[in-house]
Amino acid sequence: MALKNEYLQKVYEQVEKRNPGEKEFLQAVYEVLESLVPVVEKRPDIVEAGIIDRIVEPERQIIFRVPWVDDNGKVQVNRGFRVQFNSAIGPYKGGLRLHPSVCASVIKFLGFEQIFKNSLTGLPIGGGKGGSDFDPKGKSDAEVMRFCQSFMTELCKHIGADTDVPAGDIGTGAREIGYMFGQYKRLRNEFTGVLTGKGLSYGGSLARTEATGYGLCYYTAEMIKCMKNESFEGKTVVISGSGNVAIYATQKATELGGKVVALSDSNGYIYDPKGVDLDVVKQIKEVERGRIKEYVNRVEGAEYHEGCSGIWTIKCDIALPCATQNEINEESAKALVANGVFAVAEGANMPSTPEAIAVFQNAGVLFGPAKAANAGGVATSALEMSQNSERLSWTFEEVDAKLKGIMTNIFHNSYNAAKEYGMEGNLVAGANIAGFMKVADAMKWQGVAY
Ligand code: NDP
Numbered sequence: 001m002a003l004k005n006e007y008l009q010k011v012y013e014q015v016e017k018r019n020p021g022e023k024e025f026l027q028a029v030y031e032v033l034e035s036l037v038p039v040v041e042k043r044p045d046i047v048e049a050g051i052i053d054r055i056v057e058p059e060r061q062i063i064f065r066v067p068w069v070d071d072n073g074k075v076q077v078n079r080g081f082r083v084q085f086n087s088a089i090g091p092y093k094g095g096l097r098l099h100p101s102v103c104a105s106v107i108k109f110l111g112f113e114q115i116f117k118n119s120l121t122g123l124p125i126g127g128g129k130g131g132s133d134f135d136p137k138g139k140s141d142a143e144v145m146r147f148c149q150s151f152m153t154e155l156c157k158h159i160g161a162d163t164d165v166p167a168g169d170i171g172t173g174a175r176e177i178g179y180m181f182g183q184y185k186r187l188r189n190e191f192t193g194v195l196t197g198k199g200l201s202y203g204g205s206l207a208r209t210e211a212t213g214y215g216l217c218y219y220t221a222e223m224i225k226c227m228k229n230e231s232f233e234g235k236t237v238v239i240s241g242s243g244n245v246a247i248y249a250t251q252k253a254t255e256l257g258g259k260v261v262a263l264s265d266s267n268g269y270i271y272d273p274k275g276v277d278l279d280v281v282k283q284i285k286e287v288e289r290g291r292i293k294e295y296v297n298r299v300e301g302a303e304y305h306e307g308c309s310g311i312w313t314i315k316c317d318i319a320l321p322c323a324t325q326n327e328i329n330e331e332s333a334k335a336l337v338a339n340g341v342f343a344v345a346e347g348a349n350m351p352s353t354p355e356a357i358a359v360f361q362n363a364g365v366l367f368g369p370a371k372a373a374n375a376g377g378v379a380t381s382a383l384e385m386s387q388n389s390e391r392l393s394w395t396f397e398e399v400d401a402k403l404k405g406i407m408t409n410i411f412h413n414s415y416n417a418a419k420e421y422g423m424e425g426n427l428v429a430g431a432n433i434a435g436f437m438k439v440a441d442a443m444k445w446q447g448v449a450y
Contacts, residue, residue: 005040007047008033015056022105024325028112028350029056035432038421051440058111060084064154066132068146080151082130082158085111088442091162092128093118093378095169102133110349116435117371120410123382128164136171148179156184161192167381168197173244193388196381205384207399213248215376216320218407220345221256223368233257238316240264241323242285242292245347249320250278262314264323265292269311272302315339322347333359346370357428372410372431379406
């Protein structure tokens, strides 16, 4: 399918040529370029400055070997990545993903999305992303520590509190951030806010753990209030995943009056018609690092089903995908619509395929895209950077209030941008345009430096 603008189509063809076979990256670029059609028509100066030709090419990509020794004394080798995509509005910022599916395409798609997401937060942070194909699942703490130390031994040459500040993502939680921070400090002999998502005892921010899930619900609440005069109160909610984002989205959705009836992991999903007991989930996932199917052994009346896509056949009013990319395809989207879903907001990055998004939009389902809806995590990471810079810690309530304000603004800025460019109600286009404009402006003012 060709883009409805000759210049943008040429840019896309060049991206395809330079990045053959990188399907996730190409998917993310296509979606943004599609939204920019009315922008290039209205703003020839952006085309003249070559902003879009430049923005699709990372400023810098680092790929490195990560050797480590397992508990049996055997040498293991993983591949590490850091993609520093865009620093026009601030130091590179974006998480580190540890998952066997990590490859250049996945990290580039995430880094590209991060540019616009970070811009949408209104905070001074550029876009980057990194990670490794290392799988922390089933590894001992000592193995995870040796991997993290080896990973940071190379990564530390490329990051810094004013240069590039990584954070957590899939597979990278408080444990991994702690090991990486310790190694950075040891190698550089400096105690700086070089990573976010740190533990509270050494520079972490209150509410960072909760931020992405809470932020997702704040955004969703604003979207359904402003566009449908609705709230979470009394609504049935389905949330995929059972990691950091899913757990705290469940907590906030429940606090706001919703009933979360399902959660999942990459093996299957649980259905609890009474509403999930989050204490049980936290014990299994956060304390025991176990599998979600364990839930049915502890809660009466709950069911477990193998396979993760079945979760989208459960009847619900609001769906919040919080696991991974492309987890909702066209068929799953149709099942959700047939069962009466009225709002979908993305906690994970790019969890809906383009076909699925089209199904939601054509059916009039409110759809909040990831780069807007899940920006609460990175926004709070930026607040952690501010606290580190001033060597102070803010209260939970202070950070949470700022987060809520940021998510509400993101909704309104996206909504207004879509309206201004003739696509009222299209929050995908609105988020892409609002995120893009600030970065484009900064790039233009800074000349052809990058
Ligand atoms: P976690 O590692 O804490 O949890 C990930 C969850 O998703 C787990 O339940 C995992 O199950 C499941 N999952 C992972 N891969 C798959 C798969 N291929 N199929 C089905 N389920 C899968 O990660 P987070 O909660 O931090 O991240 C979830 C999503 O949110 C990601 O897309 C991430 O990029 C995004 N995000 C996270 C932010 C954060 O602050 N943490 C910020 C913004 C976005 P299993 O245990 O079986 O792997």
